[in-house]
Amino acid sequence: xxxxxxxxxxxxxxxxxxxxxxxxxxxxxxxxxxxxxxxxxxxxxxxxxxxxxxxxxxxxxxxxxxxxxxxxxxxxxxxxxxxxxxxxxxxxxxxxxxxxxxxxxxxxxxxxxxxxxxxxxxxxxxxxxxxxxxxxxxxxxxxxxxxxxxxxxxxxxxxxxxxxxxxxxxxxxxxxxxxxxxxxxxxxxxxxxxxxxxxxxxxxxxxxxxxxxxxxxxxxxxxxxxxxxxxxxxxxxxxxxxxxxxxxxxxxxxxxx
Amino acid sequence: xxxxxxxxxxxxxxxxxxxxxxxxxxxxxxxxxxxxxxxxxxxxxxxxxxxxxxxxxxxxxxxxxxxxxxxxxxxxxxxxxxxxxxxxxxxxxxxxxxxxxxxxxxxxxxxxxxxxxxxxxxxxxxxxxxxxxxxxxxxxxxxxxxxxxxxxxxxxxxxxxxxxxxxxxxxxxxxxxxxxxxxxxxxxxxxxxxxxxxxxxxxxxxxxxxxxxxxxxxxxxxxxxxxxxxxxxxxxxxxxxxxxxxxxxxxxxxxxxxxxxxxxxxxxxxxxxxx
Ligand SMILES: Nc1ncnc2c1ncn2[C@@H]1O[C@H](COP(=O)(O)OP(=O)(O)O)[C@@H](O)[C@H]1O
Ligand SMILES: [Mg+2]
Numbered sequence: 001x002x003x004x005x006x007x008x009x010x011x012x013x014x015x016x017x018x019x020x021x022x023x024x025x026x027x028x029x030x031x032x033x034x035x036x037x038x039x040x041x042x043x044x045x046x047x048x049x050x051x052x053x054x055x056x057x058x059x060x061x062x063x064x065x066x067x068x069x070x071x072x073x074x075x076x077x078x079x080x081x082x083x084x085x086x087x088x089x090x091x092x093x094x095x096x097x098x099x100x101x102x103x104x105x106x107x108x109x110x111x112x113x114x115x116x117x118x119x120x121x122x123x124x125x126x127x128x129x130x131x132x133x134x135x136x137x138x139x140x141x142x143x144x145x146x147x148x149x150x151x152x153x154x155x156x157x158x159x160x161x162x163x164x165x166x167x168x169x170x171x172x173x174x175x176x177x178x179x180x181x182x183x184x185x186x187x188x189x190x191x192x193x194x195x196x197x198x199x200x201x202x203x204x205x206x207x208x209x210x211x212x213x214x215x216x217x218x219x220x221x222x223x224x225x226x227x228x229x230x231x232x233x234x235x236x237x238x239x240x241x242x243x244x245x246x247x248x249x250x251x252x253x254x255x256x257x
Numbered sequence: 258x259x260x261x262x263x264x265x266x267x268x269x270x271x272x273x274x275x276x277x278x279x280x281x282x283x284x285x286x287x288x289x290x291x292x293x294x295x296x297x298x299x300x301x302x303x304x305x306x307x308x309x310x311x312x313x314x315x316x317x318x319x320x321x322x323x324x325x326x327x328x329x330x331x332x333x334x335x336x337x338x339x340x341x342x343x344x345x346x347x348x349x350x351x352x353x354x355x356x357x358x359x360x361x362x363x364x365x366x367x368x369x370x371x372x373x374x375x376x377x378x379x380x381x382x383x384x385x386x387x388x389x390x391x392x393x394x395x396x397x398x399x400x401x402x403x404x405x406x407x408x409x410x411x412x413x414x415x416x417x418x419x420x421x422x423x424x425x426x427x428x429x430x431x432x433x434x435x436x437x438x439x440x441x442x443x444x445x446x447x448x449x450x451x452x453x454x455x456x457x458x459x460x461x462x463x464x465x466x467x468x469x470x471x472x473x474x475x476x477x478x479x480x481x482x483x484x485x486x487x488x489x490x491x492x493x494x495x496x497x498x499x500x501x502x503x504x505x506x507x508x509x510x511x512x513x514x515x516x517x518x519x520x521x522x523x524x525x526x527x528x529x530x531x532x
Contacts, residue, residue: 152326153356157417158346158373167369171360248360248401 036218044222048207060203061230064120064192068127069185073177076132080139081165081173090140101133105191109198118199127191134184135177142173178246181238189231204230274302277457278323278425283332285318292318294483295332298476300425303455307468309520310478311527316461319478320427323459324350337424346374349418349456351428355410357402363389363413364398370421388416392446408439412446419450426451428460432467444471444500452497465520469512470500477519480527488519 018038024030025037032040048054083090108129112122146168154168196205204227211219280298284291293315300306310316321327322334325344334341336348357366364385371381389398392412402410411431418426431447432440448471451458462468468475469492477488494508503509 149354156350157370
């Protein structure tokens with residue numbers, strides 16, 4: 001099957017689902033209280049997008065996501081590299097890490113609100129707890145799986161311990177971290193949105209929570225649609241970033257050598 | 258300096274030079290397993306020593322002791338008179354496996370030694386470029402290891418190991434993963450580079466032809482465990498040599514027959530033990 005046919009089928013499917021849905025609403029088969037008409041959702045999105053106030057929400061969520069990602073990754077890499085290098089520290093801390101990782105992050109949201117208030121930082125904190133572990137485990141794995149021959153070679157060439165960290169351990173860990181880039185950014189978004197949803201004054205999660213509070217199904221659906229596009233945009237940026245950053249690897253899907 | 262039993266009575270080539278590598282009564286073990294026992298070896302400055310022995314007899318283990326990657330259970334290793342304690346940076350080591358840093362380009366890989374020794378960026382870049390050209394890789398500076406063929410990667414590794422002018426060059430079956438034509442090319446290349454600036458070389462190989470074609474002396478190790486040096490054969494073939502042509506020389510074939518009669522028994526023993 002060629003690409004054009006596939007595209008046409010995709011388009012037909014979309015039209016069929018949305019058209020059927022809209023038709024159901026018009027005929028009164030579908031209750032708009034639960035499933036608002038696609039046209040109304042679309043109009044709501046347009047209304048938001050054309051309103052300058054909407055972008056405050058987008059920037060808020062974006063800021064929380066980016067901060068959560070950067071802080072979480074930074075801490076995760078530092079901890080992962082450290083525990084990857086020090087077997088004894090890893091063994092001692094292992095049960096604590098397992099326990100912490102077992103805590104469902106959502107239940108931490110109220111605690112963060114208590115500690116950090118309803119503003120930006122409680123959301124960032126939630127995102128950090130989600131991102132940290134993904135990066136941490138990947139960085140630790142990356143350091144542990146450094147090819148021993150490559151390592152011995154670097155040492156024989158005269159690498160000191162800081163040299164090894166910079167030229168061997170970090171690059172080896174980096175490829176593992178980059179391979180988990182998608183997952184961790186996804187988690188950062190989830191952390192930010194859940195935090196906003198549970199209590200905030202701005203952000204896409206706040207938008208959805210507000211609509212829900214007013215039994216405004218159109219608003220909830222429109223919010224979900226906006227979020228999906230938001231994540232897709234971030235994803236396509238990462239696509240480019242990943243290709244540029246791991247150009248030394250034969251195949252991005254492959255494990256690092 | 259107890260030398261391995263020298264069977265032939267010929268004098269050592271370049272016997273006037275001082276000893277560069279001394280392996281003195283070295284025993285290497287992994288837990289209870291004694292891989293090699295009581296090994297004595299001396300490599301003169303500028304001498305090309307090749308070591309042959311059955312698989313698993315402890316060749317790599319001895320080389321790693323010389324490199325300081327492994328610590329002997331007893332005995333001492335010294336390089337240029339100084340005892341080896343841990344990894345040192347005045348040796349060049351050529352691994353059998355790919356040992357290049359996959360996230361660095363060919364040029365960056367060759368630069369590593371000078372970089373770790375604190376040389377300035379411009380100077381080490383220039384040196385590395387020269388060395389890449391020396392091993393025939395001009396124009397490949399910006400390729401990553403995965404963009405090079407096996408033979409090209411080996412060339413980069415050679416430049417990387419030799420750029421700092423090491424006192425001793427250690428090689429662990431460096432060409433065994435290459436196809437036969439590439440191997441001949443690389444062997445000649447190695448001889449050419451070595452001829453320019455003679456260093457002490459210890460090369461391990463399981464290929465007896467390679468051992469004779471390249472070496473000044475061939476040492477035979479016994480089958481493991483508790484392997485030791487059983488024979489040492491001087492190779493009195495003049496240099497420069499061409500590895501493909503030298504194999505047709507009568508003296509080469511005689512020497513081959515001699516060494517093989519010594520090695521053969523050990524290879525057979527080694528097979529029996531592992532079956
Ligand atoms: N890290 C290790 N732990 C335990 N045994 C080892 C280790 N490395 C090598 N050996 C054993 O020591 C012997 C010599 O190994 P090696 O030096 O690699 O042999 P080769 O002559 O093939 O290079 C082998 O029997 C091998 O199984
Ligand atoms: Mg070996």
